[in-house]
Amino acid sequence: MKAQTEAAGAASPRSRKKREAILDAGVRVFMAEGYAASMDRVAAEARVAKQTLYSHFGSKEGLFHALFERYKQQSLAGLDPAGDLAAELATFGEHMLRRIFDPEILGVQRLMIAQAGAFPDLARIVYEAGPGRVRAGLVEFLRAKIEAGALGRADPVEAADDLMALLQGSRRQRILFGVEAAPDPARLRGIAERAVTIFLRAYTMR
Amino acid sequence: MKAQTEAAGAASPRSRKKREAILDAGVRVFMAEGYAASMDRVAAEARVAKQTLYSHFGSKEGLFHALFERYKQQSLAGLDPAGDLAAELATFGEHMLRRIFDPEILGVQRLMIAQAGAFPDLARIVYEAGPGRVRAGLVEFLRAKIEAGALGRADPVEAADDLMALLQGSRRQRILFGVEAAPDPARLRGIAERAVTIFLRAYTMR
DNA sequence: GTCTATATAAAGATAGAC
């Protein structure tokens, strides 16, 4: 009874393409202008009639939710135990910084910080899928290293927080405020290595 | 020629009170609802006619600017060289955390992060008056300590960034996302002491 | 300067044809 109506239109290739176009446009427009951006802008950016947009998502809020649901599925590069600890952590740090300073990620986070009050469930989704997952992975990695004796006895959660904090430094805050631009990707390795050096100086057994 | 017109109305005690009421209401409303909050809301919160609001500030943008101009004048508790280095830094850290996790400051920063694109000049003002000034003070303090030999040879700017990062940890991010509440003020001293311990482990000469 | 009442523009959402 449901399949009949949907088979005809909802799942048509054309409809799917429109839907994707709207989602892509929504990300761009909301990132750029915040949640205050108009539905007209989104429709124009997607080259679609406004009504098409409403057919798919029902309301502005519905579209907003749909946008961030996509972030749930993102996977993340893991921490593979390769060379020595410093190199492993530097590689992890470089990856993390690449994500953190990615213009799209910055836009998403700006948006969610602004709308956390209005969409608490979405903010949690974005946090868990992003920083939360990275943090959880690092905690487990460090726990193993601590148990193996490669790091001094310490709370792995605190250690993970400290490393992530050192990696970000004060740059993230300045970038969020628009006071300075994101660093060139080529510089990220160096930034990560410096942070890891400080981290290991504090956490290595002496 | 200008004094005549102003003496009659613009500087009257009543007018000044209204102006202050509007500014206070503006802070509350914009913090709570973001820049999307309506002028009607602000006028209602200030117990003032909307026209009064426009008489004083001309436009929504004008009001928004006026709100943040007030933050320029804020002064900040300095770093007084009292006991030993660890205690000094812990006290500094406690003060910094108290500010960072203050609901009003959090609201201002959320707002400015959201509107940094639309009001780049304001975002800079808020940054310089807040985090920027704290950072600058800490840099000078650490520079003196390094030159005095109390800390190992290091770049004072990097050291200041590292200490501030360790103090904030990952809490600030989670709080901005609304995933967790700000810590109880009574816990701040302990949080600061832990961060300072890690910092000194990395930066003290051995 | 301050108030009540109103103009004007824009945004979210929908009706009806194809």
Add this chain to the structure above:
DNA sequence: GTCTATCTTTATATAGAC
């Protein structure tokens, strides 16, 4: 499902009386 044209509400901003 998608489009054009339209409704309705809300928001910024202003006119005019006191």
